[in-house]
Amino acid sequence: MTDAASSTNSWFGEVDRFRTIVLNEGMSKLNTRKSIEEMADSLFYEKGFEATSFADVAAAVGISRGNFYHHFKSKDDILDAVITRRMNKTKEMLDAWDVGATPKGRIVSFIRILIANQTKIMAFGCPVGSLTTELAKLDHVAKDRAAEIFSLFRDWLAHQFKALGHGKDAADLALHVLSRSQGTAVLASAYGDGEFLKSEVVALENWLETLPNKQLVRG
C-alpha cells in the first residue's frame, strides 16, 4: 500500500457505521473546507449521495449547518468538490504505482485494490461504481464527471497494456479489467463474501498471466 493510497479515506480504512461527531476545535479556517470535502467523501460513499444530508456532514465535521454555506453554496457544489477530490486522490495513487514496477505489476496493483479495500468494499461496494450508478438514476448533471474517475483508471490500465504489447486491444483489455473488478465489488457487497472476492482476484490475476505475450516493454 502506498502513502498516497492510504491517505484516501473513501478507499481505505476501517468501517465505522457509528461515526458521529469529530470536533473541529483549533482547526484553521482553510482546513474547514477540506474537512467538509473529506467527510462528505466518506459519507457519500458509506451512506450514498441522496441519503447523506447537510446535517450529517456538518455533524461529522463538527460545525453548524449555517457555517456550511459559507464554504459551499449547494449540495451539488459539495458533490463536485468530492468528485474533484477523488480524481486527485486517484491520480496520486496511480502515480505512486508507476514508480518502480513493471506494467504487469502495475495492473496487479490495480486488481489488488479489491483486497486492500476488502472490508469497505464488502460493506459499501466500490465508491466509483456505486456513485456513478446512483447519479445515473438521479439523472444528475455530475454523472459524467463521476464517470471520469473510471476513465482515469481505464486510461492508466490501457497504457500498461500498451506497454505489454497489446496496442490494438489495450483499450478493450482495460475496460475488461475494470468491469471484472466492478462485478466483484457488487457481488462481494451483496453477499458480504470475502472468499468470493479473493477468488475473483485470483481468477483475474490468472487471466492476466495467461494473456498472449505480445512483447515485453520496460516502462
Add this chain to the structure above:
Amino acid sequence: MTDAASSTNSWFGEVDRFRTIVLNEGMSKLNTRKSIEEMADSLFYEKGFEATSFADVAAAVGISRGNFYHHFKSKDDILDAVITRRMNKTKEMLDAWDVGATPKGRIVSFIRILIANQTKIMAFGCPVGSLTTELAKLDHVAKDRAAEIFSLFRDWLAHQFKALGHGKDAADLALHVLSRSQGTAVLASAYGDGEFLKSEVVALENWLETLPNKQLVRG
C-alpha cells in the same frame, strides 16, 4: 424473449424519464395494490429507493397519498413487496428458460439479458445490483432479502453448470458469470456505452464456449 420476461416492467421495456401520471380510473380495488407494487418497482429501479417518495409512486399510480397507506403501512413495506415481486418475476423467467433448451443454451439466455435489457441497463444499471448496493449503504433490514434475488440466478446457473459436468466448480462458475454480468452493467451504465456491453457479452459467451468440456448432460 419469453412472455414471463417481457411482463416484468423493471427488467424490460423502454426508458421513460418523463412518466408522470397514469390514471387509475375504473381500476378494481384489488388491482390498486398491484399497481402500486408495479410502479414502485419501476421507480425504485429508475430513481433509486431513497430518491423515490410516496408522492412519486402515488402520482404514477394515480391515487392520493392518503389512499396509499390503506394498502401499505410503510415505505419498507412497499420495498418488501417489490422484492417479493422481483423474486416471483425472476422465478417465472428462469422457469420459462428451462423449457426446451440445453444447459449451455440456458446460460446463454442469462448472459443475453444484458442485450435484451440494454436500453434500461445503460440508463439505470442492473435492478438487482443497484438495489443491493443502495440497501447495503443504508444498512437496510431488507438488504439480505434483496440479495436473495441474486441467489435465484446463482442457484439456477449452478444447476446448469452441474448439468454440464462441473459438479465441483458449479457454484464458483455461477458466481463468476453473475459477477461478469454485474460489472458489465455498471460500466455500461457509467459510460452509456452499448458497444462495450455487446463486446462483454461476446467475451462471456466465448468464455462459456471454451470452458473445459467435462460431460454433456441433457436436462
Add this chain to the structure above:
DNA sequence: GTCTATATATTGATAGAC
C-alpha cells in the same frame, strides 16, 4: 468564519369525512 434562528418545501405517516 462561525454561530443561532428562521424560511420554505418535502418527507413519511395519521385522522377522519365520504
Add this chain to the structure above:
DNA sequence: GTCTATCAATATATAGAC
C-alpha cells in the same frame, strides 16, 4: 376504498448577530 386535511420531522437554504 378513496379522498382531503393535517401532523411532526427533516430537507436544503438564507438572514443576520457576533
